[in-house]
Amino acid sequence: MLNVEHIGIAVNSLEISVPLFEKLLHTPCYKREEVTGEAVQTAFFQQGSTKIELLEATRPESPIARFLDKKGEGIHHIAFEVADIEAEMKRLQEEGFVLLSETPKRGADNKLICFLHPKNTNGVLIEICQEIR
Numbered sequence: 001m002l003n004v005e006h007i008g009i010a011v012n013s014l015e016i017s018v019p020l021f022e023k024l025l026h027t028p029c030y031k032r033e034e035v036t037g038e039a040v041q042t043a044f045f046q047q048g049s050t051k052i053e054l055l056e057a058t059r060p061e062s063p064i065a066r067f068l069d070k071k072g073e074g075i076h077h078i079a080f081e082v083a084d085i086e087a088e089m090k091r092l093q094e095e096g097f098v099l100l101s102e103t104p105k106r107g108a109d110n111k112l113i114c115f116l117h118p119k120n121t122n123g124v125l126i127e128i129c130q131e132i133r
């Protein structure tokens, strides 16, 4: 695994949270992108070599909606960049981690992504992501 590519934060409303994080980080949001496959609307901030990814649910069945219902707003996941997501998924599976998708899914910000179940990662939702070349 390479660097922390982004930290995902679940929010109720990007309309409220984007200006808040622009004030907090003193950095403009550089991209807003809807990912229908995850039923989320995202907003990205570059912070040094890593990013903040704000996530708002677009449908009630969204994982973000369920998270917000159960836990409220807050840190949702940590995403690590990998060079070869398929090789990393195979390695992680062999190490006994539970992958939440059999193949990489299309994520935001031109990435392929896969999540690991938090029950095997000390309660932290981990995402691995690879730049689509």
Ligand SMILES: CC[C@H](C(=O)O)C(=O)SCCNC(=O)CCNC(=O)[C@H](O)C(C)(C)COP(=O)(O)OP(=O)(O)OC[C@H]1O[C@@H](n2cnc3c(N)ncnc32)[C@H](O)[C@@H]1OP(=O)(O)O
Pocket: 008, 035, 038, 040, 042, 053, 055, 063, 064, 066, 067, 070, 075, 076, 077, 079, 100, 106, 107, 108, 109, 111, 113, 115, 117, 118, 119, 123, 124, 125, 127
């Ligand atoms: C737009 C793409 C973008 C990108 O970077 O490109 C994204 O990051 S998309 C982000 C949203 N998508 C996902 O999160 C997909 C992966 N998540 C899932 O498959 C589910 O959310 C899952 C399996 C983690 C939880 O499923 P669900 O909420 O339906 O089940 P439970 O509520 O029963 O939760 C089971 C168990 O997990 C704990 N949990 C849930 N979410 C988190 C979390 N974010 N961090 C840590 N722990 C989490 C939950 O508390 C339950 O634990 P328990 O001890 O049983 O109470």
Ligand SMILES: [Co+2]
Pocket: 006, 008, 053, 077, 079, 127
């Ligand atoms: Co993410």
